[in-house]
Amino acid sequence: DTGVSQDPRHKITKRGQNVTFRCDPISEHNRLYWYRQTLGQGPEFLTYFQNEAQLEKSRLLSDRFSAERPKGSFSTLEIQRTEQGDSAMYLCASSPRPGGKNEQFFGPGTRLTVL
Amino acid sequence: KQEVTQIPAALSVPEGENLVLNCSFTDSAIYNLQWFRQDPGKGLTSLLLIQSSQREQTSGRLNASLDKSSGRSTLYIAASQPGDSATYLCAAPQTGANNLFFGTGTRLTVIP
Numbered sequence: 760d761t762g763v764s765q766d767p768r769h770k771i772t773k774r775g776q777n778v779t780f781r782c783d784p785i786s787e788h789n790r791l792y793w794y795r796q797t798l799g800q801g802p803e804f805l806t807y808f809q810n811e812a813q814l815e816k817s818r819l820l821s822d823r824f825s826a827e828r829p830k831g832s833f834s835t836l837e838i839q840r841t842e843q844g845d846s847a848m849y850l851c852a853s854s855p856r857p858g859g860k861n862e863q864f865f866g867p868g869t870r871l872t873v874l
Numbered sequence: 875k876q877e878v879t880q881i882p883a884a885l886s887v888p889e890g891e892n893l894v895l896n897c898s899f900t901d902s903a904i905y906n907l908q909w910f911r912q913d914p915g916k917g918l919t920s921l922l923l924i925q926s927s928q929r930e931q932t933s934g935r936l937n938a939s940l941d942k943s944s945g946r947s948t949l950y951i952a953a954s955q956p957g958d959s960a961t962y963l964c965a966a967p968q969t970g971a972n973n974l975f976f977g978t979g980t981r982l983t984v985i986p
Contacts, residue, residue, distance in 0.1 A: 765917075792973055801878070801963055801976025802918070815973065850917060860925060861906060861967075863974060865918040 761785060763866035765851050771872045772841055779837045780869045784853030791834050792863065793826055794850040795819065802850055808834060809857075841873045876901040876968035880977035887954055888985050895949040895980045897964030902942045908974065909938050909949050910963040918963065922949070954984045 764783045772778050784791050789810050794802035805824070807815040810831040820826075823841075828834040838845055848870050852863040877900045887893050899907070906925045910918040924931045924940040924947065931938050937950040947966075951958060961981045965974035 763917075790972065794973075799978065801965070801978050802974075804973035804975070807972050809972075815971065817973075852918075860923055861972070862908065862920060862923045863965075864920055865910070867917040870915070 763851055763853055763864055765849075765866040765869050767869055768867060769870050769872075771874065773874050774841060774843060776841055777837065777839045778841060778871065779835055780849055780851075780871075782834045782836070782851030782866060784833070784851070785864055787855070788853035788864075789831065789856050790854045790861075791828060792852040792854075793834070793836050794852065796848040796850055796868070797846075805836075805849075838871075841871075843873050846871055846873045876904075876966055876971075876975040878964055878966055878975050878977040880962075880964055880980050882980055883978065884981045884983075886983040886985060889954060889956060891954050891984075892950065892952050893954055893982070895951070895962050895964075895982070897947040897949070897977055899945050899947070899964075899966045899975075901966070901968050902945045903969045904942065904966045907938075907940055907947050907964065907966045909936075909947075910965065912961045912963060912979070914961075921962075951982075954982075956984045956986045958982060959984050 791808040793805040796802040808828040823839045848868045852865045909921045922938040935952040961979040963979045965976045
């Protein structure tokens with residue numbers, strides 16, 4: 760399977776705990792995005808990487824959220840001191856180098872439940 | 875900020891019918907628009923991408939159109955099947971940004 764993969768698929772945690780999610784983009788896609796989706800809503804943008812550089816961050820990305828893409832390949836999204844409002848589906852997407860169609864391909868998501 | 879609206883929010887049709895899903899966007903200076911399908915509890919599957927220079931894009935029974943001047947796109951599904959039941963999301967970028975702005979989707983149910 761050469762699509763976008765995410766791990767874990769499901770995470771249940773207690774309020775106040777830290778969680779980390781991983782995303783592996785399609786190989787050779789140098790652009791990577793994180794989105795968050797709550798029930799009944801469309802995905803909302805969190806942050807964007809081009810290679811290892813984090814170029815855009817949404818206002819939704821509070822101080823408790825941090826994302827990295829250390830070698831320009833996989834990315835991690837960490838949420839510190841989780842709150843019940845963080846419960847959502849976290850989606851990762853990747854797209855090819857600039858100059859193309861910029862079609863974004865999404866992974867299966869990580870569903871986070873904060874108790 | 876780009877705002878994307880999808881109408882209707884839900885649609886139920888008998889198998890075999892043709893149907894149209896609507897999407898409107900406020901920032902018409904887009905370079906492309908994407909339609910996605912999402913099954914319950916799953917990620918998004920890209921269906922069609924229309925570049926700003928195109929007016930239509932087709933894949934099998936799906937046809938998407940784009941009218942930048944009016945800020946509208948439609949997704950036409952021909953001869954609907956129960957397997958088409960899902961939520962369909964429209965997404966467009968904003969001028970100068972790389973990320974997508976999504977509508978809240980149209981939940982389609984095709985009744986056998």
